[in-house]
Amino acid sequence: MKIFHISAECYPIAKVGGLADVVGALPKYQNGLGHSSSVIMPFYDNKFTQSNSFTTVYKDQIDFNGSQISFKILKTTDDVLDFNTFFVDIPELLFKDYVYSTDDTDRFLAFQIATLNWILTLQALPEIIHCHDHHTGLIPFMLQESFRYKTLNTIPVVTTIHNAQYQGWFSYDKLHLIPEFDLNKTGLLDWDNSINPLATAIKCAWRVTTVSPSYMEELKLEANGLQDLLKHESNKCVGILNGIDTAVWNPETDHYIEENYSINTVEIGKLANKLALCKTFDLDATKPLIAFIGRLVYEKGADVFPSALEKALEDKNCSVLVLGSGNAEAEAALLQLKAKNKGYYNTFIGYDEKLSHNIYAGADFLLMPSRVEPCGLNQLYALRYGTIPVVRSIGGLKDTVVDISKKGGFGISHEQVTVEEIYQAIKRSVDLYHKTTIFKSLTKHIMTIDHSWHVSANAYINLYQSLKK
Numbered sequence: 001m002k003i004f005h006i007s008a009e010c011y012p013i014a015k016v017g018g019l020a021d022v023v024g025a026l027p028k029y030q031n032g033l034g035h036s037s038s039v040i041m042p043f044y045d046n047k048f049t050q051s052n053s054f055t056t057v058y059k060d061q062i063d064f065n066g067s068q069i070s071f072k073i074l075k076t077t078d079d080v081l082d083f084n085t086f087f088v089d090i091p092e093l094l095f096k097d098y099v100y101s102t103d104d105t106d107r108f109l110a111f112q113i114a115t116l117n118w119i120l121t122l123q124a125l126p127e128i129i130h131c132h133d134h135h136t137g138l139i140p141f142m143l144q145e146s147f148r149y150k151t152l153n154t155i156p157v158v159t160t161i162h163n164a165q166y167q168g169w170f171s172y173d174k175l176h177l178i179p180e181f182d183l184n185k186t187g188l189l190d191w192d193n194s195i196n197p198l199a200t201a202i203k204c205a206w207r208v209t210t211v212s213p214s215y216m217e218e219l220k221l222e223a224n225g226l227q228d229l230l231k232h233e234s235n236k237c238v239g240i241l242n243g244i245d246t247a248v249w250n251p252e253t254d255h256y257i258e259e260n261y262s263i264n265t266v267e268i269g270k271l272a273n274k275l276a277l278c279k280t281f282d283l284d285a286t287k288p289l290i291a292f293i294g295r296l297v298y299e300k301g302a303d304v305f306p307s308a309l310e311k312a313l314e315d316k317n318c319s320v321l322v323l324g325s326g327n328a329e330a331e332a333a334l335l336q337l338k339a340k341n342k343g344y345y346n347t348f349i350g351y352d353e354k355l356s357h358n359i360y361a362g363a364d365f366l367l368m369p370s371r372v373e374p375c376g377l378n379q380l381y382a383l384r385y386g387t388i389p390v391v392r393s394i395g396g397l398k399d400t401v402v403d404i405s406k407k408g409g410f411g412i413s414h415e416q417v418t419v420e421e422i423y424q425a426i427k428r429s430v431d432l433y434h435k436t437t438i439f440k441s442l443t444k445h446i447m448t449i450d451h452s453w454h455v456s457a458n459a460y461i462n463l464y465q466s467l468k469k
């Protein structure tokens with residue numbers, strides 16, 4: 001089957017969060033199943049585009065806001081990626097040194113239009129168009145309603161919601177930017193008196209997926225205003241759990257980490273990584289090392305967990321390392337903890353892919369006190385690296401982490417995002433660490449849990465196949 005994934009992010013080209021990991025892995029696994037799965041994404045001004053050369057496969061202009069804007073479809077000249085990737089180059093709008101900013105509406109609208117204009121010219125059309133998140137949320141509408149794309153309206157289109165908190169809202173002032181359609185259909189774009197690309201995708205896509213079954217159920221109760229819509233459209237909605245790219249995330253071969261290890265060498269391997277990490281960040285390696293990696297935003301509990309860490313650090317029985325960036329208040333709260341907890345606590349404010357791998361490898365526990373977690377990949381990476389996840393039981397975290405108090409349990413979970421519950425979860429982690437035999441056997445056990453994409457890549461294929469006439 002010929003599949004086009006359309007996305008704003010894709011690892012290793014441009015990554016802000018988990019969306020990139022999924023779009024950078026799923027096509028590879030679908031190709032492994034004998035399909036032809038490609039990615040279409042913007043051409044940004046970043047390290048990847050600066051260090052590779054590109055060949056133009058198509059050139060045209062789009063009519064946008066009264067101007068003719070040139071665009072190109074590019075491919076890498078050399079075979080440096082694991083799957084076909086097409087880059088939409090709109091120098092005036094997309095070629096920036098960021099993925100997201102305040103000008104997203106125009107940039108991603110132009111991206112979607114250029115993408116469809118190009119698809120319109122293809123001899124061999126895709127059999128499935130798979131859109132990811134609100135940045136591509138108007139594609140299902142344009143395919144169905146814009147006169148220009150009429151010949152494409154039999155191609156099944158699937159939308160995956162990676163995070164329903166972000167919906168891409170914009171005002172009716174920009175309605176004219178959408179390629180011409182019957183204005184009686186404007187209601188399909190609307191949610192609460194603004195144009196809402198995520199709501200539009202939910203209404204117009206042939207199928208809507210989210211990245212875990214529990215998150216799909218939670219969305220019907222609370223989806224940042226879209227819960228009633230999701231309830232209404234529930235017949236076409238399904239949750240498919242994300243997988244991980246086990247070639248990228250493999251402690252045996254990971255070239256980022258200090259020392260490679262397998263399940264047989266996990267004890268000395270993780271210790272070597274922990275020692276290196278603790279040396280770099282001036283942490284006490286004799287204590288359990290508890291880490292956090294992620295965007296410092298409300299959904300990840302970033303307004304609460306700095307206080308929980310502060311409380312846990314007062315007990316002086318663990319070391320803590322935080323990697324993340326986001327909300328200024330959370331960043332300040334985390335930085336402030338440094339002075340009081342020298343030798344036990346450190347934080348790196350920023351984005352650092354290599355460091356994240358080293359933390360998964362060197363930490364004993366990974367904290368994820370999320371308020372909302374559609375799937376969560378960090379806990380899956382942690383399992384693969386023998387690092388015990390400490391999670392709030394929600395969304396994909398609920399679907400993938402079983403508390404040690406339960407039969408077959410291997411992680412630590414808590415119910416609420418409060419200072420006290422996060423603190424208690426950290427205390428339970430410290431206790432577990434000192435039950436050395438159990439701790440060591442859990443570390444080994446979790447490395448055997450298979451969260452590779454094999455099963456879920458197949459689930460998507462089955463879904464696509466159900467849409468073919």
Ligand SMILES: Nc1ncnc2c1ncn2[C@@H]1O[C@H](COP(=O)(O)OP(=O)(O)O[C@H]2O[C@H](CO)[C@@H](O)[C@H](O)[C@H]2O)[C@@H](O)[C@H]1O
Nearest residue numbers: 017018019162294324350351352356373374375376377378
């Ligand atoms: N400062 C930093 N430095 C280095 N690496 C960092 C980093 N901050 C985050 N990362 C990395 O970014 C990814 C985060 O992935 P998640 O899936 O946990 O969250 P995110 O909320 O971005 O994704 C959304 O989409 C994904 C994919 O569907 C869902 O799993 C998730 O629940 C949903 O919120 C991981 O690869 C992590 O290592």
